[in-house]
Amino acid sequence: MKDALLEVRGLRTVFETRAGRVCAVDGVDVEVRRGECLGIVGESGSGKSVTFSSVMGLVKSPGHIESGTVVFDGRDLRGLTPREMRAVRGRDIAMTMQDALTALNPALTVGEQIAEVLEAHDETLPARGAARRTAIRNTSVEMLGLVGIPSAETRLKQYPHEFSGGMRQRIMIAIALACRPKLLIADEPTTALDVTIQAQVLELISDIRARLGMSVALITHDLGVVAEHCDRVMVMYAGQVVEEGPTAEVIGAPKHPYTQGLLASIPRPGLRGQPIHPIEGQVPDLIGLPPQCRFYSRCAHRRDACLTPVEMRQAGPQRRARCILIGEDEA
Amino acid sequence: MTMTADTPVASESIFRRNLSNFAANRLAMACALIVVLFAVMAVFAPWIAPHDPNETDLFRRLQPPAWIAGGEWSFLLGCDALGRDILSRIIYGARISIFIGLAVIFVATTVGILAGLAAGYLRGWVDILISRLVDILLGFPYLIFAIGLMAMMGPGLWNIILALAYKEWVIPARVVRGETLVTRELEYVEAARALGASRWHIMLREILPNVLSPVIVVATIRMAHVIILEASLSFLGLGVQPPTASWGSMVSDGRAFILEAWWVSTFPGLAILLLVLAINVTSQGLRDAFDPRFSE
Amino acid sequence: MSLLKVEGLSKHYEGRDGIFDRITGREKTVVRAVNDIDLTVEKGEILGLIGESGCGKSTLGRAILRLHEPTKGRVTFDGAEVTALDPAQMKAMRRRMQIIFQDPYASLNPRRTVAEIVGLPLRLHGLAKTDAEAREKVAAICARVGLKPGQLDRYPHQFSGGQRQRIGIARALVSHPEFIVCDEPVSALDVSIQAQIIALLLELKREMGLTYLFISHDISVIGYLADRVAVMYLGEIVEMGPVEEVLANPRHPYTQSLMSAVPEVDHAGRRKRVRLTGDLPSPLRPPSGCKFHTRCPLATDACGKIVPKTETVGPGHTAACLRLAENLSLLEEVPA
Numbered sequence: 001m002k003d004a005l006l007e008v009r010g011l012r013t014v015f016e017t018r019a020g021r022v023c024a025v026d027g028v029d030v031e032v033r034r035g036e037c038l039g040i041v042g043e044s045g046s047g048k049s050v051t052f053s054s055v056m057g058l059v060k061s062p063g064h065i066e067s068g069t070v071v072f073d074g075r076d077l078r079g080l081t082p083r084e085m086r087a088v089r090g091r092d093i094a095m096t097m098q099d100a101l102t103a104l105n106p107a108l109t110v111g112e113q114i115a116e117v118l119e120a121h122d123e124t125l126p127a128r129g130a131a132r133r134t135a136i137r138n139t140s141v142e143m144l145g146l147v148g149i150p151s152a153e154t155r156l157k158q159y160p161h162e163f164s165g166g167m168r169q170r171i172m173i174a175i176a177l178a179c180r181p182k183l184l185i186a187d188e189p190t191t192a193l194d195v196t197i198q199a200q201v202l203e204l205i206s207d208i209r210a211r212l213g214m215s216v217a218l219i220t221h222d223l224g225v226v227a228e229h230c231d232r233v234m235v236m237y238a239g240q241v242v243e244e245g246p247t248a249e250v251i252g253a254p255k256h257p258y259t260q261g262l263l264a265s266i267p268r269p270g271l272r273g274q275p276i277h278p279i280e281g282q283v284p285d286l287i288g289l290p291p292q293c294r295f296y297s298r299c300a301h302r303r304d305a306c307l308t309p310v311e312m313r314q315a316g317p318q319r320r321a322r323c324i325l326i327g328e329d330e331a
Numbered sequence: 332m333t334m335t336a337d338t339p340v341a342s343e344s345i346f347r348r349n350l351s352n353f354a355a356n357r358l359a360m361a362c363a364l365i366v367v368l369f370a371v372m373a374v375f376a377p378w379i380a381p382h383d384p385n386e387t388d389l390f391r392r393l394q395p396p397a398w399i400a401g402g403e404w405s406f407l408l409g410c411d412a413l414g415r416d417i418l419s420r421i422i423y424g425a426r427i428s429i430f431i432g433l434a435v436i437f438v439a440t441t442v443g444i445l446a447g448l449a450a451g452y453l454r455g456w457v458d459i460l461i462s463r464l465v466d467i468l469l470g471f472p473y474l475i476f477a478i479g480l481m482a483m484m485g486p487g488l489w490n491i492i493l494a495l496a497y498k499e500w501v502i503p504a505r506v507v508r509g510e511t512l513v514t515r516e517l518e519y520v521e522a523a524r525a526l527g528a529s530r531w532h533i534m535l536r537e538i539l540p541n542v543l544s545p546v547i548v549v550a551t552i553r554m555a556h557v558i559i560l561e562a563s564l565s566f567l568g569l570g571v572q573p574p575t576a577s578w579g580s581m582v583s584d585g586r587a588f589i590l591e592a593w594w595v596s597t598f599p600g601l602a603i604l605l606l607v608l609a610i611n612v613t614s615q616g617l618r619d620a621f622d623p624r625f626s627e
Numbered sequence: 628m629s630l631l632k633v634e635g636l637s638k639h640y641e642g643r644d645g646i647f648d649r650i651t652g653r654e655k656t657v658v659r660a661v662n663d664i665d666l667t668v669e670k671g672e673i674l675g676l677i678g679e680s681g682c683g684k685s686t687l688g689r690a691i692l693r694l695h696e697p698t699k700g701r702v703t704f705d706g707a708e709v710t711a712l713d714p715a716q717m718k719a720m721r722r723r724m725q726i727i728f729q730d731p732y733a734s735l736n737p738r739r740t741v742a743e744i745v746g747l748p749l750r751l752h753g754l755a756k757t758d759a760e761a762r763e764k765v766a767a768i769c770a771r772v773g774l775k776p777g778q779l780d781r782y783p784h785q786f787s788g789g790q791r792q793r794i795g796i797a798r799a800l801v802s803h804p805e806f807i808v809c810d811e812p813v814s815a816l817d818v819s820i821q822a823q824i825i826a827l828l829l830e831l832k833r834e835m836g837l838t839y840l841f842i843s844h845d846i847s848v849i850g851y852l853a854d855r856v857a858v859m860y861l862g863e864i865v866e867m868g869p870v871e872e873v874l875a876n877p878r879h880p881y882t883q884s885l886m887s888a889v890p891e892v893d894h895a896g897r898r899k900r901v902r903l904t905g906d907l908p909s910p911l912r913p914p915s916g917c918k919f920h921t922r923c924p925l926a927t928d929a930c931g932k933i934v935p936k937t938e939t940v941g942p943g944h945t946a947a948c949l950r951l952a953e954n955l956s957l958l959e960e961v962p963a
Binding site for chain 3: 346518519524525527528537541
Binding site: 043044164165166167194195196197198199200202203221222223224225227228229251261262263264265266267268269270271272275276277278279280282 | 679680787788789790817818819820821822823825826829844845846847848850851852870871874884885887888889890891892893902903906907
């Protein structure tokens with residue numbers, strides 16, 4: 001069970017903009033194991049979403065992948081032709097977007113949109129005719145039932161705008177799951193939703209993951225979501241991974257000053273009356289970054305040694321962090 | 332420290348950024364230059380034109396352009412049925428076309444902005460009144476509407492401007508109303524209300540600057556239309572009265588001799604084509620630079 | 628005496644009815660966005676207003692400031708009846724009551740520089756005699772919220788979200804108001820920036836003696852900074868009281884489920900989840916009786932028929948639920 005389903009090494013994705021070259025993802029390694037839920041945490045501009053659109057081969061111009069390997073289930077995805085890549089998307093790896101209203105096609109019914117995915121990828125369907133249509137309908141009804149949408153038969157004939165925000169997110173998950181992918185990439189699946197609905201959707205994802213035995217990469221900015229739903233977590237900052245490890249360990253004893261600051265920034269009822277300690281300053285401009293620790297300008301522990309490139313260091317049996325302080329505490 | 336807004340950046344307004352976008356578009360810049368050349372030609376017509384546009388010379392009746400046998404280089408584009416120099420008349424005609432175009436667009440845009448702002452921001456009966464009026468005016472075919480008005484008011488420079496502006500204001504009014512409806516719901520408008528700003532302040536200082544870009548774009552596109560309409564009215568004899576040179580009436584004058592003296596109609600026709608084309612390309616460049624939503 | 632007193636405040640939106648509806652005599656559709664709200668805010672306190680999207684919390688904030696004219700009810704500020712002021716008096720009152728918006732992108736006019744945006748209240752209320760004085764006041768408040776003097780002549784699009792929110796705060800504070808409606812001021816910001824803005828708002832409150840109505844959907848934020856909290860559901864306040872008391876002992880099943888739904892870093896896996904079924908009902912056709920009964924795990928038949936009255940359940944703590952007397956709780960601590 002512990003072997004890697006997705007293995008990304010040294011991924012570098014750059015965007016050529018008018019203002020200059022933006023290295024949105026800079027030397028990122030990701031490992032998603034079979035059956036696990038990996039949380040990817042970061043603020044806007046951390047590169048968490050770009051990392052996974054790179055994996056999907058969906059980086060939009062003016063961006064492109066400069067280097068790195070993406071191995072999924074033993075296959076090198078970067079070596080695939082666009083046609084082969086299309087076959088992988090949707091069938092083996094599926095992705096849900098943050099904004100379900102714009103991600104769904106407003107002109108097609110929900111049923112038609114699920115059918116589209118099945119038509120494209122499901123090889124177990126009967127070749128043609130009524131049998132094929134019935135099979136597609138049955139699978140669609142089953143998928144809506146799986147994501148907890150009642151009276152699926154009638155709901156299939158409705159359009160996206162006839163559903164509430166939470167329901168649309170469920171529909172997107174249903175479409176993503178239609179071909180039973182091995183990996184579901186959920187990009188901020190609940191950011192646009194209310195807390196009570198968010199809880200429903202997250203539990204749904206956890207449930208389905210357990211039932212179908214798939215892996216989930218959950219991209220979020222909310223450490224609370226990660227704490228409750230992810231086995232392992234990866235913290236990103238300014239295009240790099242700064243810390244990774246088992247969720248409980250990382251949240252219980254963060255090693256990187258950024259993770260520490262992020263945890264200290266969360267307002268909690270338990271801290272009433274005490275001053276909050278925000279990380280000062282803001283994320284650096286990704287254009288023309290000097291080759292140094294990216295958190296340098298905001299870090300309370302900064303020193304001259306941080307002005308050289310900092311690599312990931314082993315910080316425990318399953319933990320790594322990108323900080324020169326690692327290893328010093330043991331000394 | 333490398334922080335986004337701490338590094339010294341020149342203060343750059345959206346307007347200036349758009350303008351530099353426009354400057355980067357070479358084709359549009361070239362066309363804008365042509366428009367400027369036409370304008371310069373119109374303003375300095377007395378110094379540029381080789382001859383008096385109204386001086387008749389029956390010995391030069393229908394004289395061909397210089398490069399055809401029988402032509403002479405001092406009458407480059409030839410002469411019309413009364414022996415008047417066509418090039419000089421085109422140069423003077425630019426004055427009429429551009430002046431009427433600018434005047435109509437200026438009047439129409441001013442009225443249109445005020446009507447659109449009032450309808451879009453105040454809503455209620457003001458909106459109903461203005462919107463219905465707009466719908467009614469849009470129901471009339473433009474040229475027939477203008478012909479009818481000209482027939483009632485009689486020909487003349489100011490009457491043409493009035494006749495065209497009567498309907499032209501509808502276009503910017505609709506654009507401004509639509510933009511205002513969107514902008515009024517934005518939080519910075521609400522913020523101004525929360526600070527105690529009056530309706531006038533909100534309409535003129537908060538909303539107007541933000542709806543101006545599409546209006547500028549529309550105004551340039553419509554300017555080309557107005558120039559064609561003026562030419563059409565003049566062609567029909569309802570425009571400026573002879574002997575004043577106007578491109579439309581010049582095309583009309585040449586109709587009778589189009590086979591034996593094609594140059595009489597063709598050169599003023601080309602002038603209309605060139606100016607209208609240049610204005611259209613310029614406005615498209617403006618649209619791409621100012622309103623990325625509409626491009627493609 | 629309370630600084631702000633709201634009595635029976637309602638804001639209803641009437642649906643458009645066409646000529647056809649009028650002829651056929653069809654009933655007008657009415658959205659009761661805010662329905663018969665009573666609350667008070669004491670001088671110097673932070674009242675947190677919490678609820679999900681569509682519950683009417685933002686509309687309530689705007690109705691108090693008369694940015695949306697209330698349909699019914701009365702708002703009294705420092706002894707003056709805000710809802711009865713004429714336009715000139717209202718303009719003067721606006722100097723004392725301000726608002727900070729959620730969206731740092733939509734709330735600043737893109738065509739104006741920072742100095743113009745922040746200086747607008749001074750101009751509107753004639754608070755600076757000369758341009759130089761206005762500039763000085765603008766520079767002072769901008770420096771206080773953490774903007775640099777060199778940034779005053781820049782345009783909003785040249786700033787990040789957090790800095791834009793600082794500009795919005797400067798604009799709200801430059802006229803030295805007493806009361807501020809903070810309408811989800813940190814919801815659109817990244818976690819580390821959110822903490823900066825919360826810290827700034829708390830400092831400013833202390834220094835300038837401000838009173839906040841703090842609207843949020845985030846119970847952790849409210850729990851951290853508010854003194855009292857009001858929980859809204861479908862246009863009504865279902866529970867209100869001192870924040871520590873309400874969080875420790877929530878009495879309304881909606882408050883309880885709201886608290887259990889928040890994913891917490893500390894409590895990971897320790898608290899049993901209350902699973903609410905379904906979505907927020909449409910405010911066009913709100914449920915009869917208790918509006919929460921369609922989603923409430925504790926609902927009985929009576930809940931669909933009887934509208935619960937607001938009852939006092941502790942010192943300063945009120946709730947509106949038919950089953951309060953039974954002392955039920957959806958929240959169970961699961962042993963760690």
